[in-house]
Amino acid sequence: MEENLEGAQEEQFENKEELIRVTGMYKDWFLDYASYVILERAVPAIEDGFKPVQRRIMHSMKDLDDGRYNKVANIVGHTMQYHPHGDASIGDAMVQVGQKELLIDTQGNWGNILTGDRAAAPRYIEARLSKFALEVLYSPKLTEWQLSYDGRKQEPVNLPVKFPLLLAQGAEGIAVGLSTRILPHNFLELIEASINHLRGKSFKLFPDFPTGGIADISNYNDGKRGGRVRIRAKISQVEKNTLAITEIPYGTTTTSLIDSILKANDKGKIKIKKIEDNTAAEVEILIHLPSNMSPDRTIDALYAFTQCENSLAPLGCVIIDHKPIFLGVSEVLRRSTDHTLHLLQKELEIKLDELEEQWHFASLERIFIENRIYRDIEEEETWEGVIQAIDEGLKPHTKHLKREVNEDDIVRLTEIRIKRISKFDIDKAQQKIDALEGEIAQVKHHLDHIVDFAVNYFKKLKKDYGEGRERKTELRIFDDIEATKVVIRNTKLYVNRAEGFVGTSLKKNEYVTDCSDIDDVICFTADGKMMVTKVDSKTFIGKDIIHVAIFKKKDKRTIYNMVYQDGKGGKSYVKRFAVTSVTRDREYDLTQGKKGSKVLYFTANPNGEAEVVTVFLRQMGSIRKVKFDLDFSEVLIKGRNVKGNIVTKYSVKRIELKEEGVSTLKPRRIWFDETVKRLNVDERGELLGEFKGEDRLLVITQDGVVKTIKPELTTRFDDEMVILEKWVKDKPISAIYWEPEKERYYVKRFLIDNPDREEKFISDHEDSFLELVSTDYLPVAEIVYTKPKGKERRENDEINIEEFISVKGIKALGNQLTTEKVNQINLLDPLPYEPEEEAKAENSESDESGNNEASEVTGEDLKSGTIKTPDDNSTSGGQPSLFDN
Incomplete structure (x- = not known):
């Protein structure tokens, strides 16, 4: 029987199709869940800057506060009365607040934000509220209360925070469909910004990170959506082959930073010898380099390939009126400051009410005792009669009171003890009333000048709690680092010219150059084709490869000189061009595209050299001149797609190099940008001069070190540098x-x-x-002497240093300046430097002749500093340019 019933049910279900729609449940339940996560977990409120769990922790700490430390486990357990989640989430949130060292006074191992070490278990660490938290977070008379999740307790809707706490601590959270990331800002700068807002002045806010580092806030966008902050570690050179990282980017730890450096080393992006982590209270990571590695280039490579540079995207999302709203940090500060002003005003109004109530009862008490109104109740037998008697006795004396006497006031008078009446001192009572009147007047003054009161409140916060809270993160504009310029090229590139392959695995073929896996390779073939492709183990380009090199984007210095034949038996053309940008893996035809076209002559010139070649023609027909010279300097540099100039219409037998080329490019003008302390060719900062391939920069530092360097754009300079200029050898x-x-x-x-x-x-x-240093030809120094006791100060001396001492070796001690005690030495304007008469005569003859060609430069011209290289006529040797990298 049971088997029959089961079979019937199964048959019934098989025959019946039922569609259950979940659209309504999804909309209702998911929206409820999303709203809960946004409002009750992930996003802070604008009023106090807290997420709910943080607010409940701070409320619990106030419940438990007795001035002594409490076990964190105890605080977590107490918070669970208000928070509907487990102890782990409460403990983690409390550690995060404690590590910010603003609201919680910690004791024990609370972890390390620098190394990423976790805090000890809650039973081992202790905490109490900081004095700052006690001053700015709590005001029970202003707090709005609500029932906790289980209805057993009262918890604050928002804490009455009188400070822009949200911006000071920052906040991060991921909710359903949105997230928030408000970066931390500097304590002192927030106070100054609040004061400026109260006074109607403008202000700007930029993040300040507890880990320090260097930040580029040029795209901060006021912390709004779409902004971005780039943060770099602070890296310096401590020894010739040693770098030190002393500050790290926000969001990283020394452990993750070192791991990223080791990975970059393993992948060949950088090359290091060893790395040491000496971090304790402060960061110290030492990076030891091989002897052949450039520290400057390694620093740039660390920024390009490791976590030494991070990028953060701020997103200011806060809860306002139970809704998530996106705001910039300036608007957050304005709202927070206005809220603080409102809270201070409410506190003053409450205090005024309390003082006036105290004054009212103190006056009543004096009237009641001084006029012995208490005797009027001796004959009264009922409570109503007592109240009535006191009320009648007070009426003649209460005209000066600020409000009517009510029954509650009379009841309080009846509660005064006989002992107090017997010891009542009229003078002391009047002094108390006078003191209350003074306090009332002061509170009313503050209310009338509430903005000034709020400004003084912020100034007091700065005075009491601002010590040691100076800015940690240095603000600086960064130069973009091109990875291809700083990567370590630890792989070898080979080419099989005949078969048309290039790659790193062709070890039996011709070696081309060192490369890295992020490089691009540019190749030219004998049929006039060109292609740019990424470095790989083996890539087919095309048969008969005539040139292979690492491709540099936007390279206007490398010029390609080319002669090609247009089709089989066609004319020959000459062209000069640069390749600045291409589409990767696309084949470009540098000829006119006719079948049978071929390259007759080709060179790649890193500094725009233009050689002279000899063209040999085939002896045929009535050709008389079968050999002639072709000077590439007479050919203009144009785009790679140009047709070119006709060389000859006859058949070319061969082309041979006759004379090495010289550069046809102008000397490069270089500027120094003091803001980022980098060289550039973009006309930013101070112009250092025009540099040819052999020119160098003079660098002198405050610690008395002098050196000359090639003006490479990747060079880094620090704050110790006191002189940076173009080096003149004889100066x-x-x-x-x-x-x-x-x-x-x-x-x-x-x-x-x-x-x-x-x-x-x-x-x-x-x-x-080093007191002072000068590169002037005729420097003058002023000596200011110290005044001896009881004597007149010696007059200042001016010394022509060129007359004072002759030029000696760099290791010479020099001449003693003076035997007197010196107070100060100042560098004055140099004397005018006059070139010798012979040089003057040569210059004047050249000027009068009207000849625009460059005259011979003499040693005296160099000494005088008057020679300027003309832009149009200047040339440099055929050596590779210093700026190709």
């Missing part, structure tokens, strides 16, 4: 420095004999220091 350097062993100032003048060596020109003694 002496003048310096005044303190010699501790002699206890005297010394003067020296010297030339740089070895431009490739970095040398120190002052004493190696640790107390030796």
Whole structure:
């Protein structure tokens, strides 16, 4: 029987199709869930800057506060009365607040934001509210309360926070369909911005991170959606082959940073010898480099390939009126400051009411006792009669009171003890009333000048809690680092010209150059085709490859000289062109596209060299001149698609190089941008001059080190640099420095004999220091002497340093400046430098002749500094340019 019933049911279900729609449930339930996550978990409120779990933690800590430390486990357990989640989420949230060192006074191992080490278990660490939190977070009389999730407790809807706490601490959260990321800002700058807003002045806010580092906030966009902040570690060179990381980007740890460096090293992006992590209270990561590695280039590579540079996208989402709203940090600060102003006003109004109530009862008490109204109730037998008697007794004396006397006031009077009446002192009572009147007047004054009161409140916060809260993150504009310029090329590129293959696996074929896996390769073939492709193990380009090199984007310095035959038996054309941008893996035809076209001559010139070649024609017909010269300098540099100029209509037998080329490009003008401390060719900052391939920069640092360097755009400069200019070989350097062993100032003048060596020109003694240095031809220094006791101060001396001492070696001690005690040494304007008469005569003859060609440059011209290289006529040798990289 049971089997029959089951079979019937199965048959019934098989025959019946039922469609259950979940659209309504999805809309209702999912919307409820999303709203809960947004409002109750992930996004902070604009009023106090707290997420619900953080607010409940701070409320619990106030419940437990007795001035002593409490176990975090105890605080977490107490918070669970208000928070509907487990202890783990509460503990993690509390550690995050505590690590910000603003609201919670911590004790024990609370973890390390620098290394990423976790905090100890809650039973081992302790906490209490900081004095700052007690001052700005709590005001029970202003707090709006609500029932906790289980209805057993009262918890605050929002804490009455009187400070832009949300911007000080920052906030991150991921909800359903949206997220928030408000970056932390500087405590002192927030106070100054609040004061400026109260006074109607403008302000700007930029993030400040607890881990320090360097930040580029040029695209911060006020913390709104679409903005971006780039953050870099602070890296410096401590020794010749050692770099030190002393501050790290926000959002990273020393562990993750070191891992990223090791991975970049393993992939060949950078090359390091070893790495040490000495981080404790402060970050110290030492990176030891091989002896052949450039520290400057390695620093750029660290920024390009590791977590030494991070990018953060701020997104200011907050809860306003139970809805998520996107705001910029300026608007958040304005709303927070206005809210603080409102809270301060409410506190003053409450205090005024309390003071006036105290004054009212103190006055009633005096009237009641001084006029012995308490005797009027002796004959009364009922409570109503007592109240009535006191009321009648008070009426003649209450005209000056600020409100009517009610029954509650009379009841309070009846509660005064006999002992207090017997010891009542009229003078003391009047003094109390006078004091209350003074306080009332002061509170009314604050209310009348509420903005000034709020400004003073913020100033007091700055005075009491601002010590040690200076900005940690340095703000600076970054230069973009091109990865291809700083990557370590640790792979070898090979070519099989005949078969038309290039790649890193063709080890039995011709070696081309070192490369990296992010490089692009440019190839030219004998039929006039060109292609740019990414470095790979083996790539087919086309048969008969005539040139292979690493391709550099936007390279206007490399010029290709080419002669090609247009089709089989056609005319020959010459063209010069640069390749600045292409589509990867696309084949470009550099000829006119006719079948049988071929390249007759081809060179790639890294500095725009233009050689002279000899063209040999085939002896045929009535040709008389079968050999002639072709000068590429007479051919204009144009685009790669141009047809070119006709060389000859006859058949070319061969083309041979006759004369090495010289550069036809202008010397490169280089500027120094003080903001980012980098060289550039974009006309940013101070113009250093025009540089040919052999020119160098002179660098002098505050610690007395001088060197000359090639003006590479990747070079980094630090704050120790005091002189950066184009180096003139015969121009002496003048310096005044303190010699501790002699206890005297010394003067020296010297030339740089070895431009490739970095040398120190002052004493190696640790107390030796450089007072001033000059590269003027005729520098003048002023000596200000110290005034002896009881004597007149000696008049200042002016010294022509060129007459004071002759040019000596860089290691020479120099001449003693003076035996007197010196208060100060100042560098004055130099004397005018006059070239010798012979040089003047040569210059004047050249000017009068009207000849525009460059005359011969003499040594005296170099010394005078008057020679300027003309833009149009200047040339440089055929060596590769210093700026190709």
